[in-house]
Every structure is written in structure tokens, then in C-alpha cells.
Amino acid sequence: MNEQARPDAPAERTLPEHSGLPALDTADLLALYREMRLLRRLEEVAAKAYTQRKILGFCHLYIGQESVACGVGAVSKDDYWITAYRDHGHALAKGVSARAVMAELFGKETGCTKGQGGSMHLFSKEHRLLGGYGIVGAHVPLANGVAWAIRHRNEDRVCVCYFGDGAANQGAFFEALCLAALYKLPVLFICENNGYAMGTATHRGSALTDMSLRGMGVGMAHKQVEGFDVEVVREEVGRARRFIREGNGPVILELVTYRHRGHSMSDPAKYRPDGELEHVKQESDPLVILRKRLEGLHKVEPATLDALDASVEDECDDAVRFAEESAEPPVSTLYDYTYAPQTTSYAVGEDAPTHTLEQSQQEAG
Numbered sequence: 001m002n003e004q005a006r007p008d009a010p011a012e013r014t015l016p017e018h019s020g021l022p023a024l025d026t027a028d029l030l031a032l033y034r035e036m037r038l039l040r041r042l043e044e045v046a047a048k049a050y051t052q053r054k055i056l057g058f059c060h061l062y063i064g065q066e067s068v069a070c071g072v073g074a075v076s077k078d079d080y081w082i083t084a085y086r087d088h089g090h091a092l093a094k095g096v097s098a099r100a101v102m103a104e105l106f107g108k109e110t111g112c113t114k115g116q117g118g119s120m121h122l123f124s125k126e127h128r129l130l131g132g133y134g135i136v137g138a139h140v141p142l143a144n145g146v147a148w149a150i151r152h153r154n155e156d157r158v159c160v161c162y163f164g165d166g167a168a169n170q171g172a173f174f175e176a177l178c179l180a181a182l183y184k185l186p187v188l189f190i191c192e193n194n195g196y197a198m199g200t201a202t203h204r205g206s207a208l209t210d211m212s213l214r215g216m217g218v219g220m221a222h223k224q225v226e227g228f229d230v231e232v233v234r235e236e237v238g239r240a241r242r243f244i245r246e247g248n249g250p251v252i253l254e255l256v257t258y259r260h261r262g263h264s265m266s267d268p269a270k271y272r273p274d275g276e277l278e279h280v281k282q283e284s285d286p287l288v289i290l291r292k293r294l295e296g297l298h299k300v301e302p303a304t305l306d307a308l309d310a311s312v313e314d315e316c317d318d319a320v321r322f323a324e325e326s327a328e329p330p331v332s333t334l335y336d337y338t339y340a341p342q343t344t345s346y347a348v349g350e351d352a353p354t355h356t357l358e359q360s361q362q363e364a365g
């Protein structure tokens, strides 16, 4: 069959060789080390608060995966991000404060979602963090909508869509991928393959375990990347982001990672083979990798890194105090932000008016 008979055969898409980003210096790497340390420590503190029943509901920890969110954040702070329920690390890496994240976990009105979302629904319009979703795979099509808006507004941004290896088996995911490639939408799909979907190892849920290869079926540029080294993540995401912004269409990256804790706080994670966790912690802990590099290659004194650790400790203590002292949201706000306003008369980029349930019902007739 010749090319003419197949005019829609997707051209081979290759990512650029380099991101074009400048190399990171010692100060940049120290900032990334501190950020990853904050992600980890805030969650260790949250885990303790959870066992004290100060945090209720579901709580999924990101410990072990910090190099992904922080590596992406090093390239993509001004983009839109959308993610699933394992979202604490994404919020922090996007710039949401430790106070606003912890207060949200505590269900307080000072939280980034005004205490109405909790752990799985961190949101910050100011930081272009568009959630936090609990239904596996359901947010992936939303990324396409965000990308349409980016194109419509002519913004120099992409939408970064994070999801897990389990989500990459969902129908909504496949459909979203297909349309994103067809319309060349500015989406960077990032599969954080942490080896498990709840208790199911990736190879027990899919014959294909490199989820970036899902891009092949729809003609999308794709790559599998080792996700434990924050510098590598930054460079690879930089390459993909550049490709997208140059108008070549979306990219799917699989970042190989690992979660050190169970699926959620109620999971003792007994399904792992003996020694697997210990091995990963020894060989592939993102914090250990970067600390070793800073001490070895960059000749940073251990005391400098210890001082950063201590400042993170203070920041987390402050976040807990802030969350504890904050008020719960007033009951009168229970239905706020639930119903979208019916009007379409507000301009793009302008805030939609906040509606009460009553107002929305009146408008709906």
C-alpha cells in the first residue's frame, strides 16, 4: 500500500536531542534538594497527623516519587498541571505553600481548596494547579480541555497531566490520548509508573509495562525515562516541553518511579516481593541520589545540607501549627463552588461569579 492510500499515516515524531535549558549550578541543585526534602517531610508529618485522626478520609503519600514533581516543576512552573489523588507533592512542587497544603489536609478554610477538597483534591487557580481527582483516569480527558483553552488564548504554556500506571489501562485515558494527538494539543502526558496500582503490580494488569508505548497507537511522541534523578527528569521534560511548544503536538512520557509507602494510609503493602522496597530505597531514593551528588561532585558540606533539612523541619512544624489553629469552613459555604454558573457572559480569563446553590437553581429555572 503506498503513502497516498494512507494519507493519515502518522509521521514519525522524534523529540529534540536537547532541551536547550542551561545546566543547573550548585545553588539551583540545593534549591531542588530542599524542595524534595519538603515534599518528603511534609508527608511524613501528615502521616503522623493522620494516625492522630487530625486528618480524615483518604490520604495517599508521594514519598519516593519526589524527583518527578520537582523535576517537572524545574521546567514547568508556569504551566497548567492536572493530576490524580496522590497530589500533595504536585501541589508543593507547583508552589502552593506548605501551610495551604497542610490546612487542606486538615479540612480547614485556609487550605488551598478552602477546606472543601481534602487530600485528594488540592487545587490552586493562582498556581494553575487544576486538581486533584479521585476517579482513576477521569482527569486525563480534562487535560485536553485545558489544552484547547491554552490554544484559544494563545498562551505560551502546556498542560501537564500526571497519572499512574493503573490509569493507563482506563478507557477514558485511551480516548483522550487519541484526540490529543489528532488535534495536536499542547499536553504533556506523564505516566508515573510506580510499579503498582493499589496492590496490583504493573505486569499483572497490562501485557505492556512501558506505558509510554501507549502513544504509538495514536501517533504520539513517546519516551520512557528513569525518574529517580531530578536532573534527568528536568532535562527530559524540557525536551518534551520544547517539542510541544514548537507546535509538534502532545508527548507521553513514562517516568519510572516507586512509592515507598502503601497505596494509601490504610495499606500495609504486603504484596511487594521480599527485599524490593529496601533495594529501591538503597539504589533509587531521589533524595539520596541528589545528596550524594551535591556532596561528591559539587563539594557541598554535609552541614549545609543538614541546615536545609532543619529549615524544612521548621517549615513543616509551622504548617501543622497553622493548620491546627485555622478554622473549619463555615457550614453556610457547603454548596459554594459545587455548581458552575449558568451564564456564559463573562470574558475569557475573567473570574466566574461565585454562586450559591439557590442562585444556580434559580438560573436553571
Ligand SMILES: Cc1ncc(C[n+]2csc(CCOP(=O)(O)OP(=O)(O)O)c2C)c(N)n1
Pocket (backbone or CB within 6 Å): 086, 134, 135, 136, 137, 163, 164, 165, 166, 167, 168, 194, 196, 197, 198, 263
Ligand atoms: C474508576 C476507578 N476505578 C477504581 C478506583 C479505585 N482505585 C483507586 S486508586 C487505584 C489504583 C490506581 O493506580 P495508579 O493509576 O497506578 O496510581 P497510583 O495510586 O499508583 O499513584 C484504584 C484501582 C477508582 N478510584 N476509580
Ligand SMILES: [Mg+2]
Pocket (backbone or CB within 6 Å): 164, 165, 166, 192, 193, 194, 195, 196, 197, 198
Ligand atoms: Mg501506580
